[in-house]
Each structure stands twice: as C-alpha cells, then as structure tokens.
Amino acid sequence: MTKQKEISSAVIARLPRYYRYLGDLRDNGVERISSLELSRMMNVTASQIRQDFNHFGGFGQQGYGYNTEYLYAEIGKILGLDHKHNMILVGAGNLGSALIKYMNFRNRGFYFKAAFDINEALYDRQIAGIDVYPMERMASYIRDYSIDIAVLTIPKAQAVKVAEVLSGCPIKAIWNFAHTDLNLPGRIKVENVHLSDSLMRLSYEIHRYEESVSEQNSAAQAEEN
Amino acid sequence: MTKQKEISSAVIARLPRYYRYLGDLRDNGVERISSLELSRMMNVTASQIRQDFNHFGGFGQQGYGYNTEYLYAEIGKILGLDHKHNMILVGAGNLGSALIKYMNFRNRGFYFKAAFDINEALYDRQIAGIDVYPMERMASYIRDYSIDIAVLTIPKAQAVKVAEVLSGCPIKAIWNFAHTDLNLPGRIKVENVHLSDSLMRLSYEIHRYEESVSEQNSAAQAEEN
C-alpha cells in the first residue's frame, strides 16, 4: 500500500522555479551544484531546498551535491514534462490567440490542436496554423483527438456554461483564464490564472509601500518637534 | 509610532477573491452577508474570513454580519483600487497587445498610456489607440507622464536589461510576464506572472492524479489474487 503521501502545494509551486534555475545552470555547463550554492542564487534557504527535493526521494549525494543534468530531468518528470499534452483553446480572442502563438509551451510538449469560438467570422481563419471551430464541436473533438487540457480564455459568463459541458468530457484539466471560479468533478484539475487578481496584489504593494513611507515621514516630522 | 504590522502575503493573496465575490453579491442586490454564508459560497472557513478582515480593523457588526457594499468598497481601498494607475507596456508582441486590448484593467483604474518595443515596424501603428515608441524613449516617458507600473511582456534575455534601466526610473512597480526573476531596488515592487510555471503545476496535478488512480487499480488487482 504505497499510500501517496500528498505533497503540499507550496512545495509543488516551487518546483517550476527550481526547474528554471537548473535549466539555466545546465545550459551554462554547470555540472554539479550544492543546496547552499543554489540557495544563494535563488534567495531561499538551503534547508528548504533539501526538504523539497527529499519529498520525492533524494536526488543528491553526500559530500558532492546534486548533479545538475540529473536533477533537472527528475524535476521535469515530477512535473509530468516527460509526457506530451494535447490542448484546445476555448475562446479565440486576443489573449487566446497570444497563447497559441507563444511557442514556449510547444517546446515543453504542450500542443494546441484546435480552437473553439462562438464567433462565426473566425471559422475560415487559422491562428498560427490552428483551426477555429464552432463551440458545438468541442465535446466531440475532445473525444476524437484525446485532448488533455482545455484552455479557457472566455468571459466569465460563458465560462460557467462551458465548464458544465467540459464536466462531461474526458478531459484531464482546465487552465482557466476566465475571471471566475469553476466547480468541476475532482477528476478534472483546475489551475486559475486570474490576471486582474495579480494586478490587484501589485496595486496593494504599491500603496502599502507608500503608506509606510509617509508614516516614516510623519514620524520624522514628529521627531523634529 | 504606528508600526505597520506587516500583513502576511497569504492574506493579501486572498483579498482579490473576496473582492470578486462581494462585487457579485452587490450586483445581485444582496445587502448583507455573514462570514458563515460567505464561507460556504467560497469554500473556506468562516474563521479565516473573520481573521482576514480583522487584520484591517473590523468591517462587520455583531449579530448582523457585513454590509456588502461597504465591505466591497473597503477591500477595494485596501487594494488601492480607489487610485488611478498609469501603466506602460514594454514589449508590444502578442501577449502585450492582448493585455492592452483587455478593457477590464481600465475599468478598475489601470490605464495603459504607451507601449515600447525594439521593432521599428510598430512605431507607425497603434494598439487599441495606444502609441508604440522606441525603447530608448521609455525612461524619459516614465518621468514625463508619471507612470506607476511597467508591464513587461518581453523575452527573458531582454527583460534583465530593461529591468536595469527601470531600476533608475521613478516607477513604483513591475508586472513581470517575462520568464525570469528580476532583481530591483526594494522601492520597486514586482509581481510575476509566469505562465509556464502555472502550466507546469497543472501538468503535475494531471500526472499525480493518474498515479494515484493506477495505484488504486494495482491495489485492487492485488486484492483479487
């Protein structure tokens, strides 16, 4: 009974960043790296790095450190990057089109196979070689072409309806750019990219900073009196 | 000495979601809401909701709950949404253009004032009414038009150089879509949107799920023998 010991999402969230740094190191011909060196580069503790990696079984060697190439490959496997993924775009607007044209996903094995939209004007066009079909064909397309991931770049009103259709499809995950929460059966994983939430967090930081500055100023002023 | 008691980023990260739910409630004419009702809608604990709000001083009333309109406005203020923000786009490619065309930011008071790119072909065009200028003009533009936020949608190689230029500009924050970490003086806040990191996390979830399913299957098979 190899009960999966449920790795915390905080750990998973850090993996892509490790992967990026290790890829860069490898590209620069660095063969080995210690948790201490990596910790300095990444601005985290060496302890955290070792703890994180040990969730998946040790990848290092005492007295040596980690082999860059090997560790890079292993983290890639943990992230499922040794598999190819078929994706569809749902909503062929500006953001969706930009995602299709962004070739870095393809380089990592994530392939857009088709796009779907309610706008008829798009059906005779292609986006970077990808055909655009009517929404009605989505469900059957998913079945016929074994699609893993649906990328939702549609307004929130439509997103809820589309999510309902997708609940009944043999899809594995939804990458959700619509500004709403989707509720789907547990077998369908959802990752949200809420751009306006991100912008609001930045806005908070801007004003929090200003507050602390003006506080310092008034404190300094009080000092003077 | 009103020492700012440094609110944890976990709390801040949740604020935009509260804001969204409260906006929806308000739009639906709901006047009041209790932490318990809201907790059920949002799938979090009522305790967390009350703790979160109390970091900023209580917004509710015993025996009544929270006034939807008021709480919505207060969270907006905490997030700095009562201020207007001037933004520039750095990198007028597909993703950048899509962001300019996405009008929801404007509705929240975030205005794109100009775009900058190294591609000369873009200088005589506009993107949704926004002019595109040569990169060299960026620094002076920031000064002249009191820009708050630079939105970076450029390849990682360029991003590091641009970040260096921006370190010397009176900018308050960077919204970074480039797939690299930027290091900047503390006065400039950075919020990263690493799309490929997000996609990798989704990929992890897909395969983690499949593993646990195949484990169940082999467990069931073992049972049969």
Place this chain on the structure above:
DNA sequence: TAGATTGTTAATCGATTAACAATC
C-alpha cells in the same frame, strides 16, 4: 430581551528552519 454573529484569544496544525548524524 433573545438571537445572531462578530472580534479576538487560545489551540492546533503545517511549513520552514536549524542542527547534526550519516555517508560519499
């Protein structure tokens, strides 16, 4: 007043950091 629900303190849980024995 009685009922409801907050604001807040205390208890629990989980994640991060520190420390060090194991071992290459």
Place this chain on the structure above:
DNA sequence: TAGATTGTTAATCGATTAACAATC
C-alpha cells in the same frame, strides 16, 4: 582519511481553525 554536503530529525515559527465572550 578528512572534508563536504546530503538526508532527516527536532525546534521554531507562522498560519489556520476552534471556541467563546462581547455586543449589536
């Protein structure tokens, strides 16, 4: 072997949840 650095356990820190007195 001696030195380095991991893997891992224990200590600390912080965040979440539970509980309940305050109060509308």
